[in-house]
Amino acid sequence: MINSVTIAGYIGKEPEMNIYGEAVKVTFSIAVNTVIKGEEKTSWIPVECWGNQASFVGNYLHSGSYVIVQGKLEQSVWETDEGEKKSRLFVYANHIESPKQGNREQGTGNGVKGGKKGK
Template sequence: MASFNRVMLMGNLTRDIELRYLPSGMAVAEFSIAVNEKRKASDGQWVEDVSFFEITLFGRTAEVASEYLSKGSPIFVEGRLKQDTWEKDGQKRSKVKVIGERMQMIGGRGESGGGGGGGGGRPAASRPNSGGAPAESQRSNYVNSNTPSSHDSQPTGDGPGYDEPDIPF
């Protein structure tokens, strides 16, 4: 049976990042984020729910996150879920956390979180727009990727929707 394990979250850091190094020299960053969701309650009032997620980043992505992000910083993380299990005082315990494979800092340098590069393990030269928020052209390409571009929607022949232009000569 096939399986799929992918998660994408955008939220704010609830604490400063804890950066440590494994004996192999690999950087490990651990932090948590709060993800807010607004919904309409049965009485018609808007209610805000908050969910908290533990995130772990590795390698250069961990170092970049630790350098540029702090408590309150907005971040987008893409990764996979991992369940940790351990035993404490004779009781089995478990916790599900997110292993971040890519991250994007949200906001500019003047906002909380400092902005800066994206991380995600790709060199800065190969990252589209290594600044904070996506450039307007990148944002529209991403958000509107399923809609036809303006030149695709222009009528080109005698079919429906084609209006022959009034030529003054």
């Protein structure tokens, strides 16, 4: 089965970083705009990343940064204290790049890369 997602858009609120022992997790949402019957609609796509990807986002990207995210669709399922079942879908990122940054930097599963300064 194939579970592959690529989305591009702008980061909404400032990414949130959480540290669990030595593991780093960053969550953020991307605004993806589409036009349906002449009307623009914004969808907010939640993204989660760990390790090197999380370090890249935490160090280089902020609210308003343009990003391209590749990853897979994941579902989180839990039960509230009242016994109500909840779930949410999000993109688990395994590759994030920000081509509109002054430094064409990108994070990959193998580490954080930096490129030469470009336009």
